[in-house]
Amino acid sequence: MNDTYKMMIVDDEFEIREGLNSFYWERFQFQVVGLAANGKQALDLMQRSDVDIVLTDIKMPIMDGIELSRAISVHYPHVKIVILSGYKEFSYARDALQAGVSEYLLKPVDLKHLGESMMKLKHLLDTERQSSQKLQSYENQLANSLPAARDHFFQSLLEDLLPEYHEAKEKMSLLEIEMNATYYCCAAVKIQWRDQPDGSLTDANKLAKATTIIERHLEASQCHSYTLKRKAGELAIFLNLNATTVSPRKSLSLLFDHIIVAIEGELGGRSIIGLGEVYQSLLSFPDSYKQARSIMERHIFRERSGLFQWDPADSLHMERKEYPYSVETKLLDAVLEGNSGNSTMYFQHFWDSCGLDSEHAELPLVLRYLTPLFTMLERRLDLHGASFETMANLHMPFTEYVEQFQTLSQLKIALDRLISDITLHIRKLNDVVQTTSHSAVQQVKKYIEEHSSEKITLNQMADLVYLNPSYFSIQFKKETGINFIDYLKYCRMEKAKELLRRIDLKVYEIGELVGYQDRKYFATTFKSYTKLTPLEYRQSFITY
Structure with missing residues (x-):
């Protein structure tokens, strides 16, 4: 050398x-x-x-x-x-x-x-x-691939390729996407450009500059966001914001009014922005985006810029009740834990949350809520090494199963029994491999401690200890009291705190050593964990 x-x-x-x-x-x-x-x-x-x-x-x-x-x-x-x-x-x-x-x-x-x-x-x-140079080269390649991987993740959400909640959170952690605030919403943005005689900027360059303006305003308002380029001149914006004294819809309305003025003033662009409903689950992004795009398309031929918010009363085919994603997650976790009491309780809660407790509920409404629930349950069972067919002799599609019942009460009784039977089978299945779970969790905890700078996923760790991901996830939470992603974050943040007490490493180098390629994401995650920025934390330990 x-x-x-x-x-x-x-x-x-x-x-x-x-x-x-x-x-x-x-x-x-x-x-x-x-x-x-x-x-x-x-x-x-x-x-x-x-x-x-x-x-x-x-x-x-x-x-x-x-x-x-x-x-x-x-x-x-x-x-x-x-x-x-x-x-x-x-x-x-x-x-x-x-x-x-x-x-x-x-x-x-x-x-x-x-x-x-x-x-x-x-x-x-x-x-x-x-x-060190080889490692840096690898980390640079990994960092360069993150934007494309993030685009792919959000694109899959718009195409209704919904992951299960825990899987979505793991992917977001792996891709270093910060969205942990209370409210979730989508905006659909269409920008049209006035002809400029000098032709100084192409439409693509203008769209890039408009995206910068949008992201600048969103960041200044402390709203987590991700902007995905769609068709020419069209953007999908995923928004995540915390509760304040101002309602989230009002807050977003004021924010996008400023964005519209900035794009028109700086670039001469006409912006038509549709804003979807505000939800409390990230899995509601597809619904919010469909609403945002629908309302945006209605006003596409307006001569002036404008912000248009989705109103559920505008459409008869949109149901009043939001899909209860949080209840769905608790129900699926209870079933896969083999917890009969909780699975029965959460299924009743799910049923009530969807408004299915009325005999007047029509089949389309019933299917709208039950089909995604049992589709996700089938997927979780498959990851757990089980299936509807082997445990309950139930053959999909689920629509045919529902249509065989004459009344809603008959369907409810049958589904209660189905949930109970599946939970019992899962408990027996869990008992077979229960004896290996403790040592498996300890092995994974040791691996995380020794490889904190590497990309670590739930599936990798499940493969490491020869368990299926679903069962391993459940046993890991039983053993540690927290889910896998939160434990991984805890280990990385504690390691970062330890490294920040040294003075020979730069903050971004410490971020990379604990598995964060994006220095901004590392700083945000660290402040969320400790209430201090990495520099503030380091300064509190420096003595001369």
Whole structure:
């Protein structure tokens, strides 16, 4: 390798310092960048200069070589330390090794021996640098692939390829998408451009600039968002905001009014924006987007910009009640845990939340709520190594099963029994592999601790311990008290707190070491976890 390594020489005797400085270090690609008379002086210089190697004496005033080595090991663990000492006693060598010293050489130093030791050190530094560069190259490739993967995730939501709630949260964590606020909503934006005689910007460039304007306003309002480019001149915006004294619809209305004015003023674009209903589940994004696009298309031929909000009363085919995603998640978790009491309770809660407790409920309404529920249950059962067919002799499509009942009450009784039977079968299935779950969870916890800088998914960990993902997820929460994604976040944040107490790593480097390629996402996640930014947390521990 052609890169030069920077070295500092520390010795309280002037003649020895200068003598070592005159040594032909260039043959090892070492460059002396600092000379110090004691350990404290060396540490002061290291705060201002990057150093790869420190060559130091042991016995020095103010701070000796052993104390210096210990301080370097704590604050600059990547730096290699070579001690030149006149002390042959074992205790000095032992203390030096415990302080993280790479080489311990005795004075008067034999130049051949010194050369061999420094060549050995150079090979070690070359190997570490090559590994670091390979890792950086891999991380750069991974970071470059994130935007496309995020686009694919949000595109799948618009196409109704809905993941199960826990799976959606895991994907968002893996893709470093920050959406943990209370309310969820979609906007559909159509921008049309007035002809400009100079033709200074293409429509694609204008759309990119408009996207920047939108994202700037959303970020300033502390609204989490993601903008997905659709057809020419059309955007889908996924919005996530917290509760305030102003209603979310009013808050978004004011925000998009400012955005419309900014796009028209800066780019001369006419914006037609449709705003869907505001929900409290991220799985409602598809419904909100359909509403937003529908209302936007109704006003597409307007001559002026405008914001139009979806009103459920405008459409007879849209039902009044929101799909109870949160109840669905609790019901499916109870079934897959084999918890009969909770599965019965949550199914009743689901039924009531959908307004299915009336004999006047029509078949389309019933199917609208029950079909996605049992489709998702079938998917979860499949991940768990089970199926409707093997456990309840039920063949999909689910529509045919529902239509065989003459009254809603008959259907409800049959579904209660179906949920109960499936839960009982799952409990028996869980009992068969129960004995292996504790050691599996411990193995995964150890793996997370040792590989926190890597991308880690639930499916990977389930494969690691030879369990299906659904069962592993349930057992992990039973063992730890929290779900897998939250535990992974906890481990990474605790590791980040530990690394921030050191001063040799930049904040973005710490983010990468705990598995976050996007430095902004790392900072946001860390502040959400600790109530402090990474820099604020670090400053609270720095002492001089």
